[in-house]
Amino acid sequence: MNNQNDHNTSMDNLIPTELIQSLVDNYRSNQLEAINESLNIEDAHSVWFDLPTLKNFVTEIEAHAELIDQNVKDTDLGIRFYYAAYPAVPESSVPAEYAKRHTLVMIPTKKLNNLNYDFNPIENTSESLAVAGLPTNALALNHGDLIPPGASIVESY
Template identity: 75%
Template sequence: MDNQNQNISMNITNLIPTQLIQNLVDNYRSNQLEVINESLNMEDAHSIWFDLPTLKSFIAEIETQAQLIDQNVKDEDLGIRFYYAAYPQVPEMSVPTDYANRHTLVMIPTKKKDNLDYDFNPLEDTNGALAITGLITDALAMNHGTLVPPKTSIVETY
């Protein structure tokens, strides 16, 4: 399939000019990332990668858990909020030690109510409440992709 025909079959809202992508990445690297690197005296991560099966599995788990609580929930009422986060000085569990202090993302399910997208933990949402109380020690969430750096940037385009 040639490029022109491929673009026709894509959802036009999912297309971003490559120059805009490069400008956005350059803006981050020359502003926020530069300040972070200088103030923390380190080379922080500037990208994170997740494989497609892992992302699909997380989305499927959000859908499954939301359906268990509310059988009438619609796909358009569910989402994912990406929180910027940083690993601690001494990473926990299975996190590599070279991820210490680096940027990461934490993905939290959201559920729409009254046209607002609330953080949503189906492990706590037994009565339809959306506010996360923190009374449950675990949340449906996702973290720990592959950070660049410390992994190689040779695979990146931007």
């Protein structure tokens, strides 16, 4: 029998729900309110990605990084989440109602000299983006589901 209590959970991954709510409330009453007022929009306050998409992204990072450096350690790889916003007229693959709203762009990172640099593992180099310069294309993840415009009924916080 598998239920949620049968799985071991790292104490590092447990956050009191009161703290989560406080953090979300702080964002909504400060940054989100300022953005909504200054841009005269109802900006997104959450972005959702399905688990297979996230797992695929991590697998791609690991596979491409290993092609460049067979000795790369998992502990040297990571993901940086950039806050971003869609343009006033989003590209055709992005819903029009996402215009000007927050999103996240996820970029792989690689540790170099104890610093976690943005890293593009599809480039044939073991250097970080800071060392190598910005490429034409980069391995990245974006286009999650935004709320709003999606229904906030699914959110707990």
